[in-house]
Amino acid sequence: MVDRTLERRDDEGRTALAVLGSGGAALARHLSRRRRWDPLGHDRPCRTQRRCRRRPGGHGPVGGPHPAAGAADGRRGSATPLVPSSHHRQENRVTTTHFGARLAEAMGRHGPLCVGLDPHPRLLADWGLPDDADGLRVFSGRVLDAAAGRCAAVKPQSAFFERHGAEGVRVLEEVLAGCRERGLLSVLDVKRGDIGSTMLAYAEAYLADGAPLAADSVTLSPYLGYGALRPAVDLARATGRGVWVLGLTSNPEGAQVQQVGSPSVAARVVDQVAADNAGLAPFGDVGLVVGATLPATPSVLGLDLSAAGAPVLAPGVGAQGASGADVARVFAGLTDRVLVPVGRGILAAGPRPDDLVRAVTTWSGQLRRDLAPG
Known part of the structure; x- marks a missing residue:
């Protein structure tokens, strides 16, 4: 259990972070090699000089319309910049309120919907966008605009950005900054899991203040x-x-690992999550990924989710076949802490912004009704 965090920032924007554990041991990580990141790219060269007009202090596609902008039907038109220059840019840090409390507040205000941001090549093609970083940027901007104020969180799938190399990762950085600007919690789906200093490096990449890829939360693999x-x-x-x-994940292959043993591997993971969430209300900041497509309820499969104090991310709704009614059945008695990602079921409504907004609103309302207590 972490008791407190001491942070020092010097005049060059570098951060030293010391975490003092309850056992008295100190974990100190100096992030001085991390420069302060400007999500508008002011200190980066314009990589599309031949296709866009250089803007004072900025990069064309981020600070203004996409080079392919102009079509009235919304297929290749402009989108609101991922990080609007007119906004007061929020520093890449979060408040001292723990994540579980912030998530509960967002779900109480906007419901259980989490919009999945999966810029699959087929979706980009359906939207009339190129399968490159510029296409990712327009696609992501429209999705964030449609989600803002209408759902609790957005879940970018990192792999669909990483496949485009450095430029794709840069767009992912902009997506995470765009979530902060729009008041959307981010669930960065990376499923990282490693040991020792490598795991620490992953943690610093996604969870440290000031990190370019810092998200509100990330997915992890405990295997x-x-x-x-x-x-x-x-x-x-x-x-x-x-x-x-x-x-317990939504893919059928997961059972080969997760449901082995007595108690099962998944049950032992849940028990350890419960220990980390002890004392946190309304629920903890270590969540569990449990699929909505399970053949039986978690309790039948040996998982005591009610004792874990964990929010639940429940994939499988929409394209994978589960419905909001399935979520209500699988997580009966726990629906107030279930965050439901829906990706293709919403993204297929694009590319027109009005259609995306309509899809987000429809899914949000349906999930609110399906998961309402009683």
Whole structure:
């Protein structure tokens, strides 16, 4: 359990972070090599000089219309910039309020919907966008605009950005900054899991204040041992962020690992999550990924989710076949803490902004009704 975080920022914007654990041991990580990141790219060269007019202090596609802008039907038109220059840019830090409380507040205000941001090549083509970083930027901007104020969170799938190399990762940085600007919690789906200093490096990449890819929360894989995730769990706690640990996932292959043993691997993971969430209300900042497509309820499969104190990320709704009614059945008695990602079921409504807004609003209302208590 982390007691407190001491942070010092010098005149060059570098940060030193010391996390003091309840056992008295100190975890100190100096992030001086990380320069302060400007999501508008003011200190970066314009990589599309031949296709866009250089703007004072900025990069064309981020600070203004996409080079292919202009079509009235919305297929290749402009989108609101991921990080609007007219906004007061929020620093890449979060408040001292723990993630579980912030998530509960967002779900209470906007409902259980989490919009999945999966810029699959087929979707880009359906939207009339190129399968490159410029296409990602327009696609993502429209989705964030449609989601803003209408759902609790957005879940970018990192792999669909990483496949475009450095430029795709840069767009992902802009997406995370755009979520902050629009008041959307981010669930960065990376499913990282490693040991020792490598796990710490992953934690610093996604959970440290000032990191270019810092999100409100990330998904983690516990299959090198739950204890190996400790650097990420502790750093998330120290910076007011959260993690989502794979429990019982929506893919059928998961049972080959997760449901083995007595108690099962998944049940032992849940028990360790419960220990990390002890004392946190309304629920903790270590969440569990439990699929909505399970053949039986978690309790029948040996998982005591009610005792875990964890929010639940429940994939499988929409294109994978589950419905809001299935979520209500699988998580009966726990629906107030279930965050439901819906990706293709919403994204297929694009590219027109009005159609995307309509899809987000429809899914949000349906899930609110399906998961309402009683």
